[in-house]
Amino acid sequence: MACERGWAAERGDEGLSVRALVARAGVSRRTFYELFENCDDCLLAALDAFFVEVAAVVVGVYGGEGRWSQRLGAALVVLLELVERECEMALLAVSYLLGYGPESPQLRGRVLEGLRGVVDEGRSQAVSGQAFSPLTAEFVVASVLTVIHARLQAGSQRLGGLVGELMWMIVLPYLGPAAAGRELERSRRPPTGLSPTAAGEPVRPPVMRMTYRTARVLEAIALVPGASNVEIGARAEIPDPGQTSKLLARLARLGLVENHGAGWARGAPNEWHLTDSGRELESTIARRSALGGAPRRVRDA
Numbered sequence: 001m002a003c004e005r006g007w008a009a010e011r012g013d014e015g016l017s018v019r020a021l022v023a024r025a026g027v028s029r030r031t032f033y034e035l036f037e038n039c040d041d042c043l044l045a046a047l048d049a050f051f052v053e054v055a056a057v058v059v060g061v062y063g064g065e066g067r068w069s070q071r072l073g074a075a076l077v078v079l080l081e082l083v084e085r086e087c088e089m090a091l092l093a094v095s096y097l098l099g100y101g102p103e104s105p106q107l108r109g110r111v112l113e114g115l116r117g118v119v120d121e122g123r124s125q126a127v128s129g130q131a132f133s134p135l136t137a138e139f140v141v142a143s144v145l146t147v148i149h150a151r152l153q154a155g156s157q158r159l160g161g162l163v164g165e166l167m168w169m170i171v172l173p174y175l176g177p178a179a180a181g182r183e184l185e186r187s188r189r190p191p192t193g194l195s196p197t198a199a200g201e202p203v204r205p206p207v208m209r210m211t212y213r214t215a216r217v218l219e220a221i222a223l224v225p226g227a228s229n230v231e232i233g234a235r236a237e238i239p240d241p242g243q244t245s246k247l248l249a250r251l252a253r254l255g256l257v258e259n260h261g262a263g264w265a266r267g268a269p270n271e272w273h274l275t276d277s278g279r280e281l282e283s284t285i286a287r288r289s290a291l292g293g294a295p296r297r298v299r300d301a
Helices: 006-011 018-025 029-035 038-062 066-086 085-096 106-125 136-153 160-175 177-185 212-223 229-236 241-253 277-294
Strands: 256-260 272-273
Touching: 018 029, 018 038, 029 038, 029 272, 038 066, 038 085, 038 106, 038 241, 038 256, 066 085, 066 106, 066 160, 066 177, 085 106, 085 136, 106 136, 106 160, 136 160, 160 177, 212 229, 212 241, 212 272, 212 277, 229 241, 241 256, 272 277
Parallel strands: none
Antiparallel strands: 256 272
């Protein structure tokens, strides 16, 4: 399905009506007004939920190990994969961040502040003594959003090829032209497990070195979907919260778990769930333990 061409296309010349919204959602007007004050209130709620969904996928990847540019590149890959899958909602979201749509400075400001904070971490890897404008991160974020917005408006659903060019834009002011040039030459990273599988093809767990703690974390999430980092650490018997966070970030990069919580957007706890690949892997571990007669808490050889 082609992407919608901007906020105006979604709202129309006279604005999006409640009648159109309830018809599209299949609910009554009474139900609509029990939930929302007006159309803008409804659209802001949808945007807020979308930003939480994006954060659940991307933050775990960015929070992994590695240099700033490596973590940012990996996060950008999964972000563009999500945008490709949800191009209509992504276009509305990017349009909103660029200043279109209903007024809500709190939501817009919160999301943009988070994006600028991620980009501005490049200062930590810059050459010592290098001077930066206070607007550097703001300029970079606005430029990246503008490029993505233009592609979506043109109906493009193949955004993965932009990774090198966008990383060049982000890295250049912080690490210089040589590092930015390497980003252009870097081939696109392997699939993260977030892309849809081919029709009829079974979900294949990613290749990884399985450890006792990894199995325990997967088991904990399977038993308590939506568990927080603290709950998972307690169930997996990992005393160090930092180790729990790193392991969850690694599993997220492998496409085995997803964070459905609003931690990044609202300061709330994380809520971890297994993906299809994660559920298949966890079930395989359980079956092997049962067949071998060994308890699941036995350390992997």
